[in-house]
Amino acid sequence: MTRAAVVGGGAVGLAAAHRLAKSGADAEVVLYEREGIASGSTGRAAGICYDAFAEDLDAEIGAESLRRFRELGVLTECPYVWLAREGDDANADAIREQVPRMQAHGRNVDLVDPEALAERYPQLRTDDVAVAAIAHEAGHVDPEEYAAVVADDLRSAGVDVRTDAPVSLDGPTTVDSPTGTEAFDAVLVAAGPETKPIVADVGVSLALKAYRAQALVTEPLHATLPMTYDATQHVYWRPRDGGLFVGDGAHPVDPNEWDRDADDSFLESALERVRVATTLAPDVNRSWAGLCTATPDRDPLLGEVADGLSVATGWHGHGFMRSPAMGERVAAQMLGDNDGSVAHYDPGRFDGDEEFDVIEGMALDEE
Ligand SMILES: Cc1cc2nc3c(=O)[nH]c(=O)nc-3n(C[C@H](O)[C@H](O)[C@H](O)COP(=O)(O)OP(=O)(O)OC[C@H]3O[C@@H](n4cnc5c(N)ncnc54)[C@H](O)[C@@H]3O)c2cc1C
Known part of the structure; x- marks a missing residue:
């Protein structure tokens, strides 16, 4: 060529x-x-990066990408925790089922006792957490x-x-x-x-759709938290600028006509979900929306x-x-x-x- x-x-x-x-x-x-x-x-994007995939090829690709980010010196190491709360059997079962598959692909991932998690991260509320897992090889990139x-x-x-x-x-x-x-x-x-x-x-012709995802960055919070996905509350965050980058949600949209600003209802509900999941009282510093693609x-x-x-x-x-x-x-x-x-x-x-x-x-x- x-x-x-x-x-x-x-x-x-x-x-x-x-x-x-x-x-x-x-x-x-x-x-x-x-x-x-x-x-x-x-x-x-939030720039959350991990290799915690249950399919072998996805896990290999996640690990290879982490290596590349590390080589470039752009990765800030930070564990990734994902969890399901009591009563949310579907997500709890999914986590229990996926973790051994990730481990079988050599991923450094464990189920973690919610109490141990709370000891390590006192600002995380884990009293009603049914199942949690942690990916040790993870981090975030700007x-x-x-x-x-x-x-x-x-x-x-x-x-x-x-x-x-x-x-x-x-x-x-x-x-x-x-x-x-x-x-x-x-x-x-x-x-x-x-x-x-x-x-x-x-x-x-491609089997492709666009959906809109929203995000906010809080004011500084003096928080020590892992990157987290609360599957029950459907919210994720990662540390950013002394506060948290918080995101959720998916709404299919026309890629030519979509609102680049976050909705007020998203800001309110995302902050509320962080309040439920942590001991923090976050305020919004800035927010936006972006597009993701689906097949x-x-x-x-x-x-x-x-x-x-x-x-x-x-x-x-x-x-x-x-x-x-x-x-x-x-x-x-x-x-x-x-x-x-x-x-x-x-x-x-x-x-x-x-x-x-x-x-x-x-x-x-x-x-
Ligand atoms: C709020 C939010 C949070 C996210 N968080 C994460 C995360 O934590 N981790 C993660 O892995 N992913 C995350 N994502 C998803 C991630 O952003 C995308 O999957 C990724 O950026 C896709 O990269 P890309 O290069 O394919 O697309 P893009 O970054 O969209 O790049 C495509 C480029 O093509 C250009 N383009 C379009 N049309 C034309 C044209 N006609 N001619 C020339 N150029 C054109 C566009 O301007 C654009 O710059 C997040 C997404 C959103 C919205």
Whole structure:
């Protein structure tokens, strides 16, 4: 391959461009981003990263990505706890069932006694916790900082990073942008929910939907808490800026028309759920909403969809933590140098016209 294009300057496109540029194949790589680097979901993400997946390939990809974040020095180590409260049998059973599978894949994950958890984190309320688990190999990354580091690295490696460059496709490997129409040997579209309309222009139909997820950052709280997902209350958080980044929720939306601000009802209910789960009394510092992508089986769409044209999307809210390894793998496939493992995520497993309900990524009991 001599020329490759990547559409999308989010975590996934950046990771793929990195692999293409460092392949040793001397490929000329152009990365097109509609706005600025990390201006899509990546810049709105919590940056929670872990390898606590019950499926073997997901676990391997999570672990590989953690290694990459560590190598770059952008990961702040922090355990990830997920829990279900009394009366919530479905989530409690899901946690009990998943932890041994994660352990079987070599993941450093344990069921943890709620009392022991409360001793370690006195600000966490665990009196009615039925089951809790902890992933020891976890941490958080500032997604914008990470994206800036990778984008700088790409520029140093000779990648032509073009921002304010919205593209459409004139053919599977022909890209139309404000800088003109250019032909490539291979094109990857990693444009989040926009991937669907972009490849539709060349007759490819993707089984992909968008949903809106909301987030807030609290005022500083002097809290010592693990990253946590309270499955019963359906809220998650991670430490950020001396307070907490708090998120929840999923509402399918039209990716062209959605509110980028968080709803008042979300702010109220998210804070209330943190109050129930902890001894803290948080206030909102700032808030926003972002888009996530969903597929019928909750696995991503990764791989070739037409001759020379590949896609990488459909992350169910777990795209950032998996982006280094997923970007690497789709790029390796484009270079004809892959171990076949991404065949599992082949977009061709769907016709593209499937009807399906969005199940957002944090849900434990509907695997
Ligand atoms: C509130 C919230 C919290 C989240 N928290 C986490 C988390 O803790 N951990 C985790 O793993 N994931 C999290 N996610 C999910 C994560 O943000 C995404 O899965 C991930 O960022 C996807 O990366 P991406 O590169 O595929 O997409 P994006 O970051 O959306 O990048 C796609 C890029 O393509 C560009 N683009 C679109 N159309 C065009 C076009 N026509 N031409 C050129 N460029 C185009 C966009 O501008 C965008 O920059 C969260 C998401 C939200 C909304």
